Amino acid sequence: METNYRRIAAMGACLIAGLLLLSAGCVSQDAPLNLYVAAGLKKPMDVVIANYSASSGSDITPNYGPSGGLYAQINQSQPCDLYYSADYSLIEKLEAEGRVSEARKLMKEFVVLAVSKTGREKGIRNASDLTAPGTVVAVADQSAPVGVYSENVLRNLGLLDQLNSMGNIRTRPGTVNQVALMVQSDEVDAGFTYSSTANLYDLDVAEKYGYDLSEEIVFGAAVIRGGNEEKAKDFMNFVDQNIEEFTKYGWEIYA
Structure with a gap:
């Protein structure tokens, strides 16, 4: 009798443990979608x-x-269901x-040199003009892919070391x-952005650079394993269906 009791108790403990593990591995479809962008x-x-939430009734928590x-946060196991990166190598x-x-390549992008009002008055028409003494240039920090791509452009033009030694790269913003x-508010003479970003902020573009200078720039999306994968895939498909919201600013569909 005692042996049977112990056997039943052990089976019950195993069942409870299994249910706990199962519930830990399940993500409620009602939970907000954690979006890293x-x-x-x-x-x-x-x-x-906004359109997805209105049509589906789902809550989305974006982290820009x-x-x-964002990649570092995912590696630190911060809650993320879907990741949109400006550098596909991170995916x-x-x-x-x-x-x-699941992952997919979505759009292509290009680096441009955007010039402020003061920059135009100083005669900045191309990257070589950035070497004039006293020129104030913004290049994003390397944690932002555009910072890496911008440095590639300047390096391949033979200007990066010169600008650094002159101190003309005065600021390294995070995004x-x-x-x-900074370009829009005339805080700097010029800065390197994406073509779409220049369109978004109505900036004056002096030059646009090819992949021979920047390397290929591909934006992509990744559904993170163990998160709310079903909802993440649904939202990713919704973005694909509404890709014109992006292409109207200059992004090109990846083919």
């Missing part, structure tokens, strides 16, 4: 989020920031680490939006 996508993504910083790293259940705001 490259800062440069904020304006069109806000529109898509530099793609590299490939997450795939190699086994953190991604491409911050660079754009």
Whole structure:
């Protein structure tokens, strides 16, 4: 009798443990979708989020920031269901680490040199003009992919070391939006942004650079394994269906 009691008790304990593990692995479809998004996508993504929430009744919690910083947060196991990066290699790293259940390349982008009102008055027409003494240039921090791409452009033009030694690169903002705001508000003479960002902020573009200078720039999305994968995939498909919210600002569909 005692043996049977112990056997039943052990089976009950195993059943409870199994149910606890199962519930821990399940994510409620009613839970808000945790969305990590490259800062440069904020304006069109806000529109898509509002439309999705209105049509589905789902809550979405967006976290905008530099793609590299968002990648670090995911690696620190911060709650993220869906990640939109301005650097597809970061998604490939997450795939190699086994953190991604589905990923896709979405859009292509280009680096441009945006010039402020004062920059135009100083005669800035191309990147070479940035070497004039006293020129104030903004290049995003390397945690933002645009900062890496911008440095690639300057390095391949043979200007990066010169600008650094002259001290003309005066500020390294954390996101491409911050660079754009500094150009727009005339805080700097010029800054490097994405083509779409320049359109979003109605900036004066002096030059647009090809991939031979910046390297290929691909924005992509990744559904993070173990999160709210079903809702993340549904939202990712909704973004694809509303891609015109992005292409109207200059992003090009990846093919």
